[in-house]
Amino acid sequence: xxxxxxxxxxxxxxxxxxxxxxxxxxxxxxxxxxxxxxxxxxxxxxxxxxxxxxxxxxxxxxxxxxxxxxxxxxxxxxxxxxxxxxxxxxxxxxxxxxxxxxxxxxxxxxxxxxx
Numbered sequence: 001x002x003x004x005x006x007x008x009x010x011x012x013x014x015x016x017x018x019x020x021x022x023x024x025x026x027x028x029x030x031x032x033x034x035x036x037x038x039x040x041x042x043x044x045x046x047x048x049x050x051x052x053x054x055x056x057x058x059x060x061x062x063x064x065x066x067x068x069x070x071x072x073x074x075x076x077x078x079x080x081x082x083x084x085x086x087x088x089x090x091x092x093x094x095x096x097x098x099x100x101x102x103x104x105x106x107x108x109x110x111x112x113x114x115x
Contacts, residue, residue: 012046015039058084062092066102072110 019036026032065082066073078093079086093111096102103112 012043059092063096063101066111067113072112
């Protein structure tokens with residue numbers, strides 16, 4: 001996680017906390033409710049943005065990890081080197097194979113760069 005992401009997440013969490021406390025402590029008002037709703041919407045938008053940005057970054061990073069190996073890598077080795085969970089990694093690798101960016105040797109169970 002980058003420092004800017006950490007700052008944004010901290011600010012969003014603080015905004016949600018303050019708006020929630022204002023509703024509880026001072027009671028309901030339309031403006032307090034609106035601020036609380038906006039903080040929740042902002043948090044959801046930020047989460048959606050992070051997911052969308054990772055959809056492009058992770059496959060490229062996994063492809064880079066695979067292509068750095070001259071003899072190919074097994075699934076667990078790719079997971080260890082890329083720090084991507086195996087469940088997500090399997091989907092990314094399938095997409096890279098279908099896009100013909102890497103190959104899979106079923107006999108040796110190795111993912112390899114296309115030569």
